[in-house]
Amino acid sequence: xxxxxxxxxxxxxxxxxxxVSFTIPEGSLFGLLGTNGAxxxxxLRVMAGILACEAxxxxxxxxxxxxxxxxxxxxxYLPDDPYYFPNASMEVMTEFYRRQYQGMDPExxxxxxxxxxxxxxxxxxxxxxxxxxxxFLIMALCANTEYLLCDEVFDGLDPVVTEVMKDLFRRExxxxxxxxxxxxxxxxxxxxxxxxxxxxxxxxxxxxxxxxRKAAEVFKIQCVFDGEGNExxxxxxxxxxxxxxxxxxxxxxxxxxxxVKEEILEQVQAKGPVFCREVPMTLQEIFLAExxxxxxxxxxxxx
Numbered sequence: 001x002x003x004x005x006x007x008x009x010x011x012x013x014x015x016x017x018x019x020v021s022f023t024i025p026e027g028s029l030f031g032l033l034g035t036n037g038a039x040x041x042x043x044l045r046v047m048a049g050i051l052a053c054e055a056x057x058x059x060x061x062x063x064x065x066x067x068x069x070x071x072x073x074x075x076x077y078l079p080d081d082p083y084y085f086p087n088a089s090m091e092v093m094t095e096f097y098r099r100q101y102q103g104m105d106p107e108x109x110x111x112x113x114x115x116x117x118x119x120x121x122x123x124x125x126x127x128x129x130x131x132x133x134x135x136f137l138i139m140a141l142c143a144n145t146e147y148l149l150c151d152e153v154f155d156g157l158d159p160v161v162t163e164v165m166k167d168l169f170r171r172e173x174x175x176x177x178x179x180x181x182x183x184x185x186x187x188x189x190x191x192x193x194x195x196x197x198x199x200x201x202x203x204x205x206x207x208x209x210x211x212x213r214k215a216a217e218v219f220k221i222q223c224v225f226d227g228e229g230n231e232x233x234x235x236x237x238x239x240x241x242x243x244x245x246x247x248x249x250x251x252x253x254x255x256x257x258x259x260v261k262e263e264i265l266e267q268v269q270a271k272g273p274v275f276c277r278e279v280p281m282t283l284q285e286i287f288l289a290e291x292x293x294x295x296x297x298x299x300x301x302x303x
Contacts, residue, residue, distance in 0.1 A: 001026045001148065002047070007056035009042055015203050016042040022198050024181060026061075031194035038200040040183040041080065044149050047181070048077035049125035058215055060147065062151065073101060075147035078140045080155070082132075090120040090135050096141075103144030109180065110247045112138040112168065116161065137165055141172050148180045154189045166193055189279040191283045199287070218244065219228065220285065221255045224275040233271040241267055245288060256285060 002024040009017040017039050024030045033042045045051040047058050049072055059066060059072060084093050090113060091106075098104040113120045116134050124132060134157055140148055154162045172178050184190050190197055198208035225233045234253050238246060241264060245256040257264050261278065268276055 001061060001063075002181070002240055003059040004043070004047070004211045005012045005056050005059065007043070007045055007046060007053050009051060009203075017046065017203055018203040019199075020056070022204070022206050024235060025246060026198055027177050027179055027197065029169065029173065029194045030179070030181045031190035032200060032289065033087055033185070033196040033197055034071065034183075035185055035192055038185075039203040040200055041151050042203075043200070044077065044079075044151050044183055045125065048072075048075065048149055050077070055139065057166065072128060074145055076101065076138055076140045076143045076145045080151040082136045084124050087123050087125065089123055090118065090139070093121075093124070093135075094139055097139055097143055099147060102145040104139075108142040109138055112142065116164065126229075130158065133157060133166065134161060137168075138244060141168060144176070146177065146179065148178060150181065151183045151233055152185070154181050157244075160214070162219075169193075172301070186288070187284060196292060208244065217260070218281070218286070219259050219261050219264055220279050220281045221264065221268055222275075223253050223255070224249075224251050225253065225271065225272040225273050230294035236271060237268060256281070273280045290302075 004020055004022050004024075006017070007020045018209050020043065032043065034040050042051065046053050085096070088096075090109065094106050094109045098106065113135070118127075118135055118138075118253060124135060133153075137153065139149075140150070145303060154165065157165065165222055169180060170298070173180065175286065182190065184196060196210050197209070199206040230248075230251050230253075234246075234248055235245070237253075237255065241255070242258040243255055244258055245254075247254045255268075263292070265276070265278070
């Protein structure tokens with residue numbers, strides 16, 4: 001388990017992280033979502049011990065993660081643009097990482113590279129951006145660490161390769177007790193992949209955890225009222241319910257409402273709709289509902 005406790009990091013007059021706290025469950029796929037400049041990369045570097053924070057601390061299994069060199073062997077940090085030696089191949093970089101991580105498995109690197117049609121002897125400088133990302137993801141997984149910290153892990157990969165890499169993540173997590181933290185600025189890179197997600201904005205945490213569990217008291221209701229009472233009924237519902245989002249298209253009204261489901265439906269039925277039903281919420285709608293009260297332009301998160 002990773003515990004981020006009141007972490008603050010500044011660069012001159014810029015506060016990159018401001019009193020950030022959340023917990024990453026052991027054995028989970030945890031997502032960090034936020035726009036460019038939100039603080040995701042800085043947070044990953046602090047977690048990896050590359051940057052020191054002015055306040056707060058990072059604990060891994062109740063122990064400070066970077067106080068001792070051996071502690072850093074428990075996790076692999078994969079930045080957005082990882083470094084490799086000039087003319088180095090995957091074989092050369094695998095051997096380099098093997099000196100840092102005793103669990104590095106060259107045979108698994110070769111197997112996964114072959115599955116993705118990557119030549120482990122070819123100089124990596126000749127790889128495309130997507131091929132380089134695949135290569136480093138493979139080496140990160142094959143380091144066999146307990147924790148894997150990835151920055152913009154799927155950026156630049158085509159949809160087919162992205163699904164292959166996600167399958168590799170899931171397989172490794174199933175076979176060993178691996179905890180993965182993935183930072184991204186696009187929701188589509190995390191939805192249906194990460195159960196727990198934290199949203200960063202301007203160096204602070206807007207919310208964190210299992211978003212679907214957090215939305216247990218938020219409901220999406222679709223209803224239709226007759227022509228004459230349509231606008232009046234909609235206005236009445238907005239006045240008497242805790243409406244998070246509202247959309248009306250002709251006679252068709254969609255409400256996302258916070259509260260007790262039975263009481264919400266009772267209020268809606270009291271307005272005499274000709275049609276009314278509760279419908280499942282998408283992950284994006286859940287985020288919108290949770291973030292609405294923060295006054296943030298949530299549309300920027302989902303580009």
